[in-house]
Amino acid sequence: MAQLFKRWTNKIPIAVVAGVLLLVAGAIGFFAFFGSPRYTDVGYRPMQPLPFSHALHAGDLAMDCRYCHHAIESAAHANLPPTQTCMNCHTLILPQSSRLMPVHESWGTLRPIAWTRVHLLPDYAYFNHSAHLAAGIGCFSCHGNIAGMTVVTQSQPLSMGWCLGCHRHPEPNLRPAAEITSMTWQPDADHARFAAELAGRKKLNPPQDCSGCHR
Amino acid sequence: MSSIHQHEQQWIEGQPTFGGLTDQVSALVENKTPRGWYIALAVSSSLTVVLLALIGYLVTRGIGVWGNNIPVAWAWDIVNFVFWIGIGHAGTLISAILFLLRQQWRTSINRFAEAMTIFAVICALIFPSIHVGRIWFIYWLFPLPNQMSMWPNFRSPLLWDVFAVSTYFTVSLLFWYVGLVPDLATMRDRARTRLKKITLGILALGWRGGNRQWQHYEMAYLLLAGLSTPLVLSVHSVVSTDFATSVIPGWHTTIFPPYFVAGAIFSGFAMVTTLAIIVRQVFSLQNIITVRHLENMCKIMLVTGLMVGYAYGVEFFIAWYSGNIYERFTFLNRAFGPYAWAYWIMISCNVLVPQLFWFKKLRTSIPVMFIAALLINVGMWFERFVIIVSSLSRDFLPGAWGYYKPSWVDVGIFAGSFGLFFTLFLLFIRFLPIIAMSEVKGILPQAHAAVDPSAGEHHTRRS
Numbered sequence: 001m002a003q004l005f006k007r008w009t010n011k012i013p014i015a016v017v018a019g020v021l022l023l024v025a026g027a028i029g030f031f032a033f034f035g036s037p038r039y040t041d042v043g044y045r046p047m048q049p050l051p052f053s054h055a056l057h058a059g060d061l062a063m064d065c066r067y068c069h070h071a072i073e074s075a076a077h078a079n080l081p082p083t084q085t086c087m088n089c090h091t092l093i094l095p096q097s098s099r100l101m102p103v104h105e106s107w108g109t110l111r112p113i114a115w116t117r118v119h120l121l122p123d124y125a126y127f128n129h130s131a132h133l134a135a136g137i138g139c140f141s142c143h144g145n146i147a148g149m150t151v152v153t154q155s156q157p158l159s160m161g162w163c164l165g166c167h168r169h170p171e172p173n174l175r176p177a178a179e180i181t182s183m184t185w186q187p188d189a190d191h192a193r194f195a196a197e198l199a200g201r202k203k204l205n206p207p208q209d210c211s212g213c214h215r
Numbered sequence: 216m217s218s219i220h221q222h223e224q225q226w227i228e229g230q231p232t233f234g235g236l237t238d239q240v241s242a243l244v245e246n247k248t249p250r251g252w253y254i255a256l257a258v259s260s261s262l263t264v265v266l267l268a269l270i271g272y273l274v275t276r277g278i279g280v281w282g283n284n285i286p287v288a289w290a291w292d293i294v295n296f297v298f299w300i301g302i303g304h305a306g307t308l309i310s311a312i313l314f315l316l317r318q319q320w321r322t323s324i325n326r327f328a329e330a331m332t333i334f335a336v337i338c339a340l341i342f343p344s345i346h347v348g349r350i351w352f353i354y355w356l357f358p359l360p361n362q363m364s365m366w367p368n369f370r371s372p373l374l375w376d377v378f379a380v381s382t383y384f385t386v387s388l389l390f391w392y393v394g395l396v397p398d399l400a401t402m403r404d405r406a407r408t409r410l411k412k413i414t415l416g417i418l419a420l421g422w423r424g425g426n427r428q429w430q431h432y433e434m435a436y437l438l439l440a441g442l443s444t445p446l447v448l449s450v451h452s453v454v455s456t457d458f459a460t461s462v463i464p465g466w467h468t469t470i471f472p473p474y475f476v477a478g479a480i481f482s483g484f485a486m487v488t489t490l491a492i493i494v495r496q497v498f499s500l501q502n503i504i505t506v507r508h509l510e511n512m513c514k515i516m517l518v519t520g521l522m523v524g525y526a527y528g529v530e531f532f533i534a535w536y537s538g539n540i541y542e543r544f545t546f547l548n549r550a551f552g553p554y555a556w557a558y559w560i561m562i563s564c565n566v567l568v569p570q571l572f573w574f575k576k577l578r579t580s581i582p583v584m585f586i587a588a589l590l591i592n593v594g595m596w597f598e599r600f601v602i603i604v605s606s607l608s609r610d611f612l613p614g615a616w617g618y619y620k621p622s623w624v625d626v627g628i629f630a631g632s633f634g635l636f637f638t639l640f641l642l643f644i645r646f647l648p649i650i651a652m653s654e655v656k657g658i659l660p661q662a663h664a665a666v667d668p669s670a671g672e673h674h675t676r677r678s
Contacts, residue, residue, distance in 0.1 A: 004403075004416045037362050161364035 037157035044154040046116040050102040051151075058183070059147040065139055065181040071130075078129040080115055083107050118152050119143065125160075126215045135206075136198055138180050141166070141173040147183040163213070167206035171195035174204075226320050226658055228502040233656050236503075240650045241405055243498050248645065251497070256641045262634020269627045270345055278348045280624045287607045287619035292346035294599040295629050297454055298482070299339035299636075300380065301475075301595065303387070304447055305483025306332025310390055311443035314436075320511055322654040323503050327494060327643070328487045329391040334639040335486070336384045338632045343376070345628075372456035379453040383446050390439045396422050397432065397653040451479040458602065464545040465606035468533065474526035481519035481565070482595035488512045488588040490640070492581060494649060503650055506579050513578040516591060520569030523598075527566065541611060553618055554605040557597050564594020 033039060057063050066072060068081035083106040090100055106113045119142070121127050132142075139146065144155025156162060166173055172187070174195045179185040188194075198204070207213070231239065273280055283290045306328040313321040344353055356377045358366055367374045400422035403415035422428060452472035459471040488509060495504040534546040549558045568590045572578040609616045643649070656662055 004412055005421075035362075157362070159362040161362045164364045 037159040037162070041157055041159070042154055044118060045151050046118065048116055048151070049114055051099055053150045054146045054152060055148055055150045065146070073133045074130050076128040076130060083113060118154055119158065121158065125213050127213070133180055135170070135202060135204055136174040136177065136180070137166075137170070138173070138175045138182065138185065140183055140185075145183050164208060167208050167212075170204060170206055171199065174198050226323065226505065226507070227655060228505055231502065231659070233659070233661070236656060236659070237401060237405075237652055239500075239503075240648050240652050241402060243644070244402065244646060244648060245405065252641060252645060256638065259634045259637035259641060262631050263638050264634075265627055266341075266631025266635055269624055269631060270341070273345055273624060273628070274350055278346070280622060282619055282621040282625055284617070284619075286610065286615050286617050287604055289346075289603050289607060290619055291600075291621050291625040291629060292342045293457075294596065294603055295632060296339050296342035296346075297475075297599045297603075298596045299335045299342070299632065300383075300454060301451060301479035301482045301599075302486045302592075303332040303335040303339065303383070303483060304451060304476070304479035305487045306330070306335075307383075307387060307390075307443050307447045308480055308483065309487070310394070311440040312447060314440045315444060319658045320508050322651055322658055323505075323508050324487060324491055324512075325654070326391075326394065326647075326651040327490060327640075327649050329387065329394065330640065330643045330647075330649075331486060331490060332387050332483075333384070333391060334636050334643075335483075336380065336387065337639065338636050340380065340384070341632060341635075372453060372460050375453045376457055379446075379450045383450045386439065386443050386446060390436075390443055393432070393435055393439060394651055394654070395647065396420055397424065398648045398651065400424065401652060402648065447480075448476055451475045463606050463610055464539070464541040465530075465549070465602065468530065470526055470529055470533075474523070477519045477522035477526065478565075478595060478598060481516060481523055481569075482592060484512050484516050484519070485588040485591035485595065488516070488584060489592065492585045492588075494644065498644075498649070500650065503655060506581070509581070509584060510575075510578050513572045513584055513587075516588070517569050517572040517578075520565060520572075520591070524566040527562065545606060545609070548609050549601060549605045552605065552609065554601060554608070557601050557605070561594050561597040561601050564590045565598060568594065 057068075058065065068085050069078055070081070070085075071077075071079040083103060086103050087107055090103060094100060102113055105111075142156055142158070144153070146152065171192065172195070175182075175185060175187070176194075176198075227236075281290065281292065283292070306325075309321050309328045310325045310332075313325075344350060347353060347356075355365070356367060356374070358369075358374075367377075396419055399415055400419040403412060403419050406412045406415055452475065455471035455475035458466035459468060461467060491504050491509060491512070495501050531546050534542045537543075549555070568587050571583060571587055577583045604619050608619055
């Protein structure tokens with residue numbers, strides 16, 4: 001009887017196994033990289049209704065975050081400033097600028113400016129902004145260097161795994177209360193001892209169970 | 216001695232030659248497709264379409280189209296899952312445990328019993344998959360690393376279930392396939408058309424039947440049998456812990472794992488018997504699947520049926536002996552409450568019917584064992600229904616009691632799962648050898664005569 005298969009067909013099974021392994025590894029790699037919030041969410045930079053620049057206000061003018069976002073240390077939801085806050089200065093500074101037209105319009109019609117939210121957690125995640133600041137987590141840890149951004153950009157993945165990373169090891173992100181809004185503060189060489197002392201004094205115990213955030 | 220010898224050697228009747236046996240089994244696949252097969256396939260594949268359509272309806276509309284509702288959140292979906300997964304167990308027992316115990320009679324029935332296992336597990340897997348509701352998140356069942364750092368609960372038997380059933384399916388499939396290889400090679404060598412030669416040639420993995428290949432084959436088969444043996448016990452034990460680790464009266468008992476395993480083998484053998492009777496009748500395989508084979512299966516059904524009956528009794532005893540009022544209520548409620556009809560169907564089919572098999576006349580009568588096996592299948596479905604639904608419908612708080620009724624979608628999906636099972640089975644009997652030819656040849660007398668021509672006594676010890 002003639003041979004059914006030529007000699008070279010012996011290589012097919014090896015090629016199939018190798019191909020499947022490569023395909024699986026490729027699929028895992030593809031989703032691990034392109035499916036991760038590090039790829040899909042970091043860098044989110046929506047168009048805002050007016051070209052407000054944090055780089056100008058918080059960077060060049062060195063205004064404290066809390067001048068505008070005044071409730072971040074006391075409220076569960078970090079607030080956006082009302083138009084009144086803008087007008088504290090802009091009644092006198094550049095009152096005629098066309099770029100500020102939406103602010104004046106809002107001021108005249110009493111309708112708030114419709115900012116597009118950048119740092120948006122899902123509704124099923126219970127997040128208390130003030131608790132994080134009270135614990136000694138700086139703005140920088142979650143929002144990145146806002147003072148350097150002309151347009152606000154999401155700098156961290158804000159995924160559950162990312163939250164849990166800090167809840168498990170908050171120490172590197174702890175800083176003194178006075179430096180909470182600083183974008184330039186650097187931990188000193190003795191940071192570990194400082195963090196341990198702070199964590200002990202404040203009895204920090206970030207929850208890692210489901211109901212810590214999903215209530 | 217010689218009478219024992221005769222007795223041991225006569226599993227296959229009519230003293231077929233090797234070639235005759237190959238011809239008989241291969242002909243079933245090589246002959247022109249009988250018209251009855253088309254009719255049967257039309258019926259079963261139509262039912263499969265019903266299954267698929269209703270699953271589509273369920274996924275788009277949600278679990279509300281079923282009768283499940285609080286307090287009965289688990290109902291036919293889980294009943295059917297346990298029913299089908301239980302049926303699979305006979306195949307594994309026949310292929311693995313009976314192989315290790317050198318039970319020669321397994322060779323006539325192991326091929327289609329293993330196929331039945333695989334098809335039953337496929338049917339079983341449908342139910343937990345669709346009952347999760349949001350089936351597009353089904354991958355959450357598996358411990359996959361993800362950006363949420365979210366893992367299944369490793370302490371939950373529901374996760375062990377995922378592992379147990381998927382392992383079971385994989386090992387059963389491998390076992391079945393490895394056993395098929397020599398027979399596929401036989402079919403390849405007999406094939407006439409080039410397409411068949413190539414297809415069977417690929418499936419036969421280059422089998423030539425050389426000495427070394429047989430050695431490797433035997434070792435692989437032995438190892439797989441060793442791997443499958445614990446699965447016969449573990450899979451249904453894990454399924455039972457889905458219930459036993461909860462606190463619901465009627466579920467929270469330590470007897471569950473052995474009780475479920477016995478029930479699984481019981482129901483599985485009932486299904487194998489049902490199928491074997493049909494197959495041997497339709498394909499005239501009475502000389503290979505003899506009445507003695509069927510009688511042996513009846514004996515196993517008798518033993519496991521007694522175990523199951525004993526478990527029913529012990530449950531009642533413990534309900535009284537524990538002094539736990541909820542436990543006691545649950546069992547009285549089972550026997551005399553709103554689901555008493557289901558309970559007594561279960562008792563009649565699972566405890567009373569197998570008692571017929573005490574009598575040789577009855578356990579060698581084909582009509583009797585066929586009807587008994589069907590009734591046992593019914594009874595074992597009702598066992599799961601009684602355990603799941605009666606316990607949930609009346610638990611601790613009378614204010615939260617309810618009465619469960621299935622919806623038409625429940626009924627349709629269950630009927631459809633039979634359609635899928637029989638569609639797969641019909642495809643199997645049309646395209647693959649339903650008897651393990653190489654293994655049956657191994658227990659023919661002439662297989663030993665050539666090796667050891669000295670005496671018949673030797674054969675007895677070997678076999």
